[in-house]
Amino acid sequence: MNNFVYRCPTRIIFGKDVIKDTGTFVKNAGGTDILMVYGGGSIKKNGIYNTVVESLKESDVKFTELSGVKPNPRLDLVLEGIKLVREKKINLILAVGGGSTIDTCKAIAFGSAVPEGEDIWDDYFMVLGKPIPKGIPVGVVLTIPAAGSEMSNSCVITNHNTLNKRGISNENNYPVFSVIDPQVCYSLPAYQTACGCSDMLSHMMERYFTNTSGVDLTDELLEGAMRVVLNYAPKAVSNPDVYEYREQLMFASTLAHNNLFGCGRQQDWASHWLEHELSAQYDIAHGAGLAIMTPAWMRYVWKENPQRFVQFFTRVLGSTLPVTDVENLVKDGIERLENWYRLIGLPVRLSEANIDGSNFELFAERCLSGGRTAAGGLKKLYRDDILAIYRLAL
């Protein structure tokens, strides 16, 4: 295991009907004048909007609204939020949504604290590893499980002018609280449920595929949590309103990305980097893009650490092929994974998502822009490797 520092201070409030008490959690976190951020109309249709607003009023919390967050959240809206925070003297930002909404709020929070003369995009998102200033607190009412942003230090924003999608991981990004009621998932379309499950599984795989030795404990935790996602995702896709399915997936998605499972391990993240270029350009859902890029990535890199893939496919995907025939076991394992993606209704090839190879050169270039020299941890991927993987995904 590598040396590590771990801290995750977000308070999780999890269970049936906890959203009704949102106002209390906001108040306890010091929120009196808040910015409430959300996406489009879905929270108005499914009643979450009303529940939250009622609870805020009961607790005498004043709120300003900022709506219109879309998947692959945009820098434009972040800048609009920063303006509102300054104008209205906001002291807490409440995200009511999924990963895109939460990431928008995280960016607004630290963006409001960026010193004069610095630019949130050029001086932070495009600079690898730069610490961010501590902004006002962010609270979350989670409406879509997937991203894990509700308990993570990461924040991914897309600049639609430059078509760059970039993430920042920093301790100041943790929400102060996250209110998580699995019942909010009942109304999610099957495709969105599936994309969420693909994303949470990927957050675990990105941590699992490592060359670090002495990682038995986090291996066990990751393997167990991945088995739960693999087991419950198809159930939730076919039976959307069973609480028992939703709670397992919602808790798994939160744990997948708070980095406990990644402690002391070299992590990979190549599939995420390669996917980010897809969804920045095509507005394909992130989880669908991962279902395409991950198997392609596996085909290209498995020889770098065959034993890790053997362990993954036998312990997590239930392969029973002889471990002596590694090549066959890996081939079969990747097919098992692809079959699972298909089972929950996701594409596993770019062609199935109507994406052709015309932008691969551009993707590879963007993927390695902003001071990045290579993608991935298990195998370092340079321009030609990245192009090869995109081609395998066709």
Next chain:
Amino acid sequence: MNNFVYRCPTRIIFGKDVIKDTGTFVKNAGGTDILMVYGGGSIKKNGIYNTVVESLKESDVKFTELSGVKPNPRLDLVLEGIKLVREKKINLILAVGGGSTIDTCKAIAFGSAVPEGEDIWDDYFMVLGKPIPKGIPVGVVLTIPAAGSEMSNSCVITNHNTLNKRGISNENNYPVFSVIDPQVCYSLPAYQTACGCSDMLSHMMERYFTNTSGVDLTDELLEGAMRVVLNYAPKAVSNPDVYEYREQLMFASTLAHNNLFGCGRQQDWASHWLEHELSAQYDIAHGAGLAIMTPAWMRYVWKENPQRFVQFFTRVLGSTLPVTDVENLVKDGIERLENWYRLIGLPVRLSEANIDGSNFELFAERCLSGGRTAAGGLKKLYRDDILAIYRLAL
């Protein structure tokens, strides 16, 4: 799963040689005049004392020392610490030790903030569930893995006048940081290593044995972590200075008790309660007491939820007996667990620890004093049940 709230803000700094930077962590947490608390001479012999003191001096941190913490930490020393904190205007307490030292520091921290007219023992430890005041921060340099107190909200103290041992779990008990270097374990006697492993395993079993349904995810996490402890404990006992063994156990012990694994689950804790009475009276090591009480508890309660025990013995202890013959599987499983305790050198009967039945009535009475009506979660245990379990442990 039950509704739950989870928050664990302790910063973990884990790995080789991290103790050398203790002064920096103390300073970052606001410590300038600190109380450094430790046990007897072991940290002076193994060099940890010197490393910490040098690091504190390098960071210009002034420190007052309080030593003499013993296993089953005493209220007397807590009171002495509270006096020192007030006299010397201490702003951080640094525990250099294991569970006993950390718990002493937690009690000193909140005890220093108890309002005038209230008594730390009578008004807090002996009152079930009473919130505690927020005291000055506690930092930790961990020297013995086991208790998990370095990342937990719990604090167990013994009053040697009344011979009561009592625990308080409260959010204000979390250390602000814990410095964890597995190398400190190299010098631990085998018996102490074994007791630590027994304690960490118990922290997981107390959470595992539940009647709550819909707990697949935390089941998987617990089972994986328990397998790691069962696998590495005998190795570390026979080969004390292998880093790879120590790091797995040390990380497992920290995770065992930060309550992530207990989220949304009814927990048990009867074995701990029953053991506390033993070690309050006899000064037997807590981990040894658990090795005795846990199998006895299992023999008495398993019929309350046979399926849970079948799952435990098959998935965690590797039983391959037919699950149709539950009685036999459980019997065999308990023997497997006992054999593991024996393998690492622990007693599994009171008689092996030279404890007879003469105090059982007193234990049962004390176990249910202070407003407690019953022990345990999986099966509620009243006076006669408790007596029966003590007898099974003879």
